[in-house]
Amino acid sequence: MRFVPLAVAGLAALSLAACTAGKEGGPALGSQPKPAGTAPSALPATTIELWHGFSADSEVKAFTDAIAGFNKKYPQITVKLVKGVQDEQITQAVRGGRPPDVASSFTTDSVAAWCKSGVFQDLTPVIKQDGIDLSVMPAVVNDYTQYEGERCVMPLLTDAYGLYYNKALMKGHQPPKTLSELTKLAKELTVRDPDGTIKVAGFVPSAQYYENTPGHWSPMVGAKWTNPDGTSAIGSDPAWKKLLTWQKELIDWYGYANLEKFRKSLGDEFSANHPFYKNKVAMAIDGEWRVAMLANEAPKIDYGTAPMPVDDAKPDLYGGGFTAGTVIGVPKGAKHPEAAWALVKYLTTDTDALVTLANAIRNVPTTTAALESPQLKKDEHFQTFLDIFANPKTTTIPAHVNSTFNQEALQSFIASWEKGSAKDLDSGLAGVDKTINDKLKLSGG
Structure with missing residues (x-):
C-alpha cells in the first residue's frame, strides 16, 4: 500500500474515544453458539459487504482475485466490494447504524481508538473458538492489531x-x-x-x-x-x-x-x-x-x-x-457477523489469499507460511523487506488512543527544530511530552 498522510489516515482516531457505536445490526461475534459442524456449508447463504481503501485498478483486481478463492470455499456467500473507503467513513457508518459487514483500513493509527470505543468487534472469542494460532505472525504484527488485550482487527498485508x-x-x-x-x-x-x-x-x-x-x-x-x-x-x-x-x-x-x-x-x-x-x-x-x-x-x-x-x-x-500495515475486522452492528468473520479469517490466514494479494499489490504478507511460500514473487530488492519484516528488531508505533495526534505533535516540533526556530532540544522534547500527555488526560487515557 502507499503511505497515507497522517492528516487523512487518522481523522477518526482523534475523535473516537467518546463515540458510541451503532446499536442496530446482527449479534456480536462469539455471542451465539457456533453453527453446527465446522464445514463452510454450516453458514447460511447471504451477501456481505467489504469496504476497503484500495482504489487503483490493479489493487481492486487483487482483492477480487482473493475473494474468488473465498467463494470456492463458501459458494453460498456473495461478497460485495466497495473501494476507496477511508477510516472516517467507517467510523461514521458504524455510529450511524449502517456499518458494512467487513472493513479494512490502510493504517494502524486508529486501532486503539476503534478497540476502545467498540467501533470494531473484539475478535478474541472467535479466534479462540476457531483455534487460530497467532504465533504464525510476528509479534510486532500482533501488537498493532490489539489494544489493552482486546484484538479488534487482524493484520492483512504490511509495509516494511x-x-x-x-x-x-x-x-x-x-x-x-x-x-x-x-x-x-x-x-x-x-x-x-x-x-x-x-x-x-x-x-x-x-x-x-x-x-x-x-x-x-x-x-x-x-x-x-x-x-x-x-x-x-x-x-x-x-x-x-x-x-x-x-x-x-x-x-x-x-x-x-x-x-x-x-x-x-x-x-x-x-x-x-x-x-x-x-x-x-x-x-x-x-x-x-x-x-x-x-x-x-x-x-x-x-x-x-x-x-x-x-x-x-x-x-x-x-x-x-x-512496519505497519493494512488491518481488517468486523464492525460493530454488522448484519452478518459470522459470514464476515469467515471472510476476515480467510483473507488473513489463508496462504493462497495472502500470496495473491501480496503478489498483486506488492506488500509484505503477514504469516510465516505466506512469507515462505514458493508462490510469493521475490527478487533481491523485495527480499530485503521480507527479511526486515521478519527481523525481531523490527518495531512499530505502539497502539495509542491518540496515535495520530502524538505523531503530529512530534512532527510539528521537528519542523521547528530543523529550521532552527526551536533552539533547545531538551525543552522542546519536554514540550512534546506535555502536549501529548495533556491530550491523553482529556481523552480519559
Missing part, C-alpha cells in the same frame, strides 16, 4: 521500510549500516553548484521529505514512544535526542535554506518525477511498495535495497526496521 540506494550515484560504496556512515556518505555523494545549490543530495535529512517521518526513523535508534502507563516517553528517552541531534547536524551541513530549496524543487512522491527516479537523490528511506513502482516507472534505474542505518552504539538493531 528500508534504505534504497542508487548504485550509479553511490560510486562503488556499499550501503551504510550506521548513522555515522550515512552522514559520511551523504556528504561525499552530494553535488552542489558553486553557489551552494544542491544538484544531487546524498541523503535528504529533512523530516518533511516523503517517508522521513518520526515513526519510520525511530527504529534506527531504538526510540520509545510511550511509557507503560501510556504517557509520552519522547522527552525522557535519550534515543530521540540522539536521533534529532544527528539530523540537525546534517541539515546544518547542507544549510537549511539550500535543503529546503532542493526539497521543494522535487517531484511528487507518487509520480514518475520522483527524485530517486531522476538521479537526484542517492539514498532514501522508503517502503517495499517502491520496488514495484520502480519496475513500472523507472525500470532503467540500477539500485539496491538494504536495512536502514542504525545508531553506532546499537549495532544489534541493524537488520530491523519499521
